Amino acid sequence: MPYLSVQTNVKVEDEAGLLSRLSQQVAKLLGKPESYVMLHIESDAAMLFAGNSGPLAFVQLKSLGLPQAETSSFSACLCSLLHDELGIDVGRVYIEFSGPERHMWGWNGSTF
Numbered sequence: 500m501p502y503l504s505v506q507t508n509v510k511v512e513d514e515a516g517l518l519s520r521l522s523q524q525v526a527k528l529l530g531k532p533e534s535y536v537m538l539h540i541e542s543d544a545a546m547l548f549a550g551n552s553g554p555l556a557f558v559q560l561k562s563l564g565l566p567q568a569e570t571s572s573f574s575a576c577l578c579s580l581l582h583d584e585l586g587i588d589v590g591r592v593y594i595e596f597s598g599p600e601r602h603m604w605g606w607n608g609s610t611f
Contacts (some may be wrong), residue, residue, distance in 0.1 A: 500604060501525050501562040502610065504539040509554050509585045511542035517584055524580060528573050529562055548591055555591040556581050563597030563611055 503525050511517055511532040518538050524532035548555040558577060572595070578589040 500535050501529050504559040506541045506544050507556040508544050549599045554587045556587050558594040561597045570571040570596045
């Protein structure tokens, strides 16, 4: 049920490797099995932030039961990972967190 989407203007050479590392990190952060984690990455996208096209990322993390008290530490962890992996300055990353209600998240022909 966790979903992480990353859009960046950085060309990611090893998307499969980055997706794998992000998947492991999201599972660890949320304390959920990695078998439930879904990821999406869009690299080399036309994007602009603060009037320039330097390396940047927009990230969405959605999960049922997302602990609001933890979003600050999740932000630090995800920003650090994007900095280490893609060289994106942490000040050029926006993250949107959302925790939909169970009836608003479909899976396997039903909802949670």
